[in-house]
Amino acid sequence: MSARMIDGKSLATRLRSELTARVARFREETGVQPHLAAVLVGEDPASAVYVKNKQLDCTKAGILSTLHRFPTTLTTAELLDHVQKLNADPTVHGILVQLPLPKQIDELRILDAVLPVKDVDCFHPENVGLMVQGRPRFLPCTPAGCQELLKDAGVKTEGAHAVVLGRSDIVGKPMASLLIQKGGVADATVTICHSRTKNIAEITRQADILVAAIGKPNFVTADMVKPGVVVIDVGINRVGDRLVGDVDFDAVKEIASAITPVPGGVGPMTRALLLENTLRAAELQTARAKA
Numbered sequence: 001m002s003a004r005m006i007d008g009k010s011l012a013t014r015l016r017s018e019l020t021a022r023v024a025r026f027r028e029e030t031g032v033q034p035h036l037a038a039v040l041v042g043e044d045p046a047s048a049v050y051v052k053n054k055q056l057d058c059t060k061a062g063i064l065s066t067l068h069r070f071p072t073t074l075t076t077a078e079l080l081d082h083v084q085k086l087n088a089d090p091t092v093h094g095i096l097v098q099l100p101l102p103k104q105i106d107e108l109r110i111l112d113a114v115l116p117v118k119d120v121d122c123f124h125p126e127n128v129g130l131m132v133q134g135r136p137r138f139l140p141c142t143p144a145g146c147q148e149l150l151k152d153a154g155v156k157t158e159g160a161h162a163v164v165l166g167r168s169d170i171v172g173k174p175m176a177s178l179l180i181q182k183g184g185v186a187d188a189t190v191t192i193c194h195s196r197t198k199n200i201a202e203i204t205r206q207a208d209i210l211v212a213a214i215g216k217p218n219f220v221t222a223d224m225v226k227p228g229v230v231v232i233d234v235g236i237n238r239v240g241d242r243l244v245g246d247v248d249f250d251a252v253k254e255i256a257s258a259i260t261p262v263p264g265g266v267g268p269m270t271r272a273l274l275l276e277n278t279l280r281a282a283e284l285q286t287a288r289a290k291a
């Protein structure tokens with residue numbers, strides 16, 4: 001048996017086209033164009049490509065995007081100063097600080113400095129807290145993208161055992177938080193695994209839904225999953241000139257009932273959710289300005 005493919009590329013295209021219409025309506029009703037400010041520090045080619053793609057997505061959706069580019073030698077104080085300027089600029093609705101930042105920069109201080117209402121990546125502790133409590137201001141892009149994939153694929157999460165591989169602040173922890181919420185694409189029983197977890201394969205074999213986000217190419221092998229599992233592969237790893245996920249796709253697809261490919265699975269959804277959050281940020285700030 002070969003698993004059903006969960007096609008993130010086509011779902012993201014659909015979501016982006018709906019969002020483009022909503023952006024147009026918002027602009028017509030308010031006269032305000034949603035604006036995402038992307039902050040890029042240093043010369044990392046992968047980061048430059050990510051930012052360029054996000055900017056392209058914005059343009060296609062009718063969202064203004066500006067690039068704020070700085071040399072690798074930038075200090076924490078200098079970057080803080082720039083973030084404060086973007087916070088104070090009423091025409092900027094969303095601020096995206098592309099990670100990783102150069103080593104000398106205190107990443108947490110920078111992310112904490114972003115005004116929560118402009119924090120479209122949902123990294124600020126206030127937004128993380130709201131999300132954990134089930135009253136989100138923004139949803140974290142990658143985990144929310146995974147939820148949209150599960151929803152679109154008609155996967156029943158209620159009562160399912162979801163195993164999340166990885167406990168990062170960007171993917172693993174918020175993914176687990178979303179899946180344990182009440183109602184919606186949630187109500188799962190969640191186990192989180194990380195590099196100190198013992199007998200990972202024993203745990204992953206119990207998963208009805210397996211979300212892999214560890215950054216290790218082809219880590220999840222066929223003997224680590226049970227028949228019928230739904231697999232969401234968040235991993236993006238470069239192996240030679242190919243991009244592969246954290247799951248051994250060719251082998252695991254023979255056992256799973258549904259699986260996301262890499263590329264074309266979670267990645268496009270993350271980008272779509274960033275646009276969603278930027279529109280939401282513009283809506284929130286425009287409503288506040290009127291109140």
Ligand SMILES: NC(=O)c1ccc[n+]([C@@H]2O[C@H](COP(=O)([O-])OP(=O)(O)OC[C@H]3O[C@@H](n4cnc5c(N)ncnc54)[C@H](OP(=O)(O)O)[C@@H]3O)[C@@H](O)[C@H]2O)c1
Nearest residue numbers: 142166167168171194195213214215234235236266267270
């Ligand atoms: N598709 C997308 O849109 C998207 C978005 C974000 C990230 N990603 C990709 O997703 C992957 C994970 O990203 P991330 O930012 O979450 O990475 P990260 O910050 O490096 O976190 C990796 C997590 O995996 C755990 N881990 C590492 N090796 C392990 C092992 N052998 N067994 C069990 N757990 C292990 C780590 O455990 P410890 O905490 O114990 O160290 C950590 O919690 C990467 O490939 C990244 O490129 C994709």
